[in-house]
Amino acid sequence: xxxxxxxxxxxxxxxxxxxxxxxxxIPLHQVAKDFGISEGTxxxxxxxxxxxxxxxxxVTTVENVELRELRKRNRLLEQENExxxxxxxxxxxxxxPKMMYPLVLELAADRIPVAVTCRVLGFTKQAFYAxxxxxxxxxxxxNAHLTNAAVDAHRDDPTFGYRFIADDxxxxxxxxxxxxxxxxxSQQRLWSLHAKKRGLTRKAGPPVxxxxxxxxxxxxxxxxxxxxxxxxxxxxxxxxYLCAVKDACSHRIVGYSIDxxxxxxxxxxxxxxxxxxxxxxxxxxxxxxxxxxxSKKFVRALSxxxxxxxxxxxxxxxxxxxxxxxxxxxxxxxxNRHRWTSREQLRLAIVHWIEGTYHRKxxxxxxxxxxxxxxxxxxxxxxxxxx
Numbered sequence: 001x002x003x004x005x006x007x008x009x010x011x012x013x014x015x016x017x018x019x020x021x022x023x024x025x026i027p028l029h030q031v032a033k034d035f036g037i038s039e040g041t042x043x044x045x046x047x048x049x050x051x052x053x054x055x056x057x058x059v060t061t062v063e064n065v066e067l068r069e070l071r072k073r074n075r076l077l078e079q080e081n082e083x084x085x086x087x088x089x090x091x092x093x094x095x096x097p098k099m100m101y102p103l104v105l106e107l108a109a110d111r112i113p114v115a116v117t118c119r120v121l122g123f124t125k126q127a128f129y130a131x132x133x134x135x136x137x138x139x140x141x142x143n144a145h146l147t148n149a150a151v152d153a154h155r156d157d158p159t160f161g162y163r164f165i166a167d168d169x170x171x172x173x174x175x176x177x178x179x180x181x182x183x184x185x186s187q188q189r190l191w192s193l194h195a196k197k198r199g200l201t202r203k204a205g206p207p208v209x210x211x212x213x214x215x216x217x218x219x220x221x222x223x224x225x226x227x228x229x230x231x232x233x234x235x236x237x238x239x240x241y242l243c244a245v246k247d248a249c250s251h252r253i254v255g256y257s258i259d260x261x262x263x264x265x266x267x268x269x270x271x272x273x274x275x276x277x278x279x280x281x282x283x284x285x286x287x288x289x290x291x292x293x294x295s296k297k298f299v300r301a302l303s304x305x306x307x308x309x310x311x312x313x314x315x316x317x318x319x320x321x322x323x324x325x326x327x328x329x330x331x332x333x334x335x336n337r338h339r340w341t342s343r344e345q346l347r348l349a350i351v352h353w354i355e356g357t358y359h360r361k362x363x364x365x366x367x368x369x370x371x372x373x374x375x376x377x378x379x380x381x382x383x384x385x386x387x
Contacts, residue, residue, distance in 0.1 A: 034356030209309035
């Protein structure tokens with residue numbers, strides 16, 4: 001296997017380092033050692049955080065991002081303005097997207113991409129091409145559009161019932177009654193995870209990947225097999241969710257994300273941290289059949305990075321036992337030690353235990369009584385540069 005290259009640390013990791021350093025309980029050199037970075041890097045991150053928080057003058061990170069986004073947006077304005085100018089006549093005929101479809105054909109003849117027109121006018125390419133193949137009634141199309149929006153909202157947060165989904169649709173500018181949303185959600189069986197209805201038997205969603213692992217949670221080298229799962233814990237402010245990505249070879253947590261809501265973005269953020277740290281190629285990423293790992297966002301993130309998805313069976317805890325063992329250690333060493341009054345307090349404790357204790361101090365018999373960082377440095381010396 002080629003050696004791991006050193007990549008910029010993810011933003012979530014930087015924020016955690018700054019938060020631990022600002023508490024002042026640990027000297028900067030010890031913070032740097034615990035997190036596997038240089039003391040100069042910690043100092044630079046603190047200086048940047050002071051600028052971002054307004055403590056010191058300078059151009060903030062947010063302002064830099066805004067400038068880049070403005071330049072990108074300006075490049076698209078000319079084409080979007082042409083679309084809207086020519087759409088004025090069609091908009092006067094009514095709000096139905098179906099009335100706008102002929103304009104898409106006209107603009108396509110003038111070499112304006114269908115994807116750009118659909119985005120500007122607020123509907124999907126799939127809906128346009130479906131209309132082109134077989135035009136449907138306005139009511140049918142509206143129901144299909146509302147159903148797609150409801151499915152996306154429920155996929156992002158499975159705790160949403162039809163009332164929350166209706167609120168999301170209203171916020172998106174879609175005028176629809178709660179009764180109609182309830183009917184569409186019932187047809188698609190979009191129930192809140194907290195719902196308890198008689199005779200309702202929930203089935204896990206279909207797997208989007210085959211089981212490539214089959215309980216063989218070992219790998220001959222780094223970044224051949226990653227395991228991922230989500231755990232939760234209560235605090236005085238409510239639940240806190242952790243999604244972690246573990247390398248099956250070294251047992252190192254190569255990526256993680258922590259949030260107050262268990263949405264698909266939680267799993268995507270953990271995966272993106274792992275990708276930015278390791279630069280994997282054809283790595284198998286194994287998970288259970290949780291909705292976050294079946295979401296379009298997570299599947300797309302795997303595909304974009306050239307990774308291979310894998311999923312275990314329904315209700316089979318042993319199909320992801322390696323991740324469960326890590327969560328059991330976390331439960332024993334951090335979560336159950338005392339009551340956590342705030343999410344931020346628990347978050348920092350989790351991050352510091354993963355980076356400072358689990359990676360660099362806790363020796364594992366499965367690794368020949370080495371820590372994950374020591375083990376990686378032995379089997380691949382260049383991996384130490386990314387530690």
